[in-house]
Amino acid sequence: MPQMIFVNLPVKDLKKSMAFFGALGFSFNPQFTDDTAACMVISDTILVMLLTHEKFASFSPKPIADTSQSLQVLLTLSRESREAVDAIVAAALVAGGTTTDEPTDYGFMYDHSFLDLDGHAWGVMWMDPSAVQS
Known part of the structure; x- marks a missing residue:
């Protein structure tokens, strides 16, 4: 399996962020997308996880x-x-x-x-x- 990178970004409004990046031509992997996170595909090995603030905070020991x-x-x-x-x-x-x-x-x-x-x-x-x- 090739090495991959997952960039995690906190977003205030997940649906609006998905619409924004969709307008730029990016797609989302539905397997890793729900009401708290969306997996934006940059390439086969580069993905951006758009995370609600609550979801992001659950992974980070520091404030957003x-x-x-x-x-x-x-x-x-x-x-x-x-x-x-x-x-x-x-x-x-x-x-x-x-x-x-x-x-x-x-x-x-x-x-x-x-x-x-x-x-x-x-x-x-x-x-x-x-x-x-x-």
Whole structure:
């Protein structure tokens, strides 16, 4: 079995968060989705568990961070082109998300970001494959 990553994020309104991420093109695994959690599929090995505050608190010994005051993590997704970066950020804005910056073009890399409905920061980037050395 390949190694997987499960990112757990607390959300205030699970149904609204599912609608937001659904509008960005993500699907949910119904086997791991109920009234307290939704399993959002990023890839075969990367999943995001959207958890109600109560459910998240049952796993964490620390309080949930106040995303209006601090940033605990920046989640970054890669995309296949600059246009795909712009498209997902545009979809996030239409679905109720916000952005705090303009896209940045480094020549070999292009990035932009958005905040979801709960203030979690999502970076989105494209990198020229020829710039990546093996």
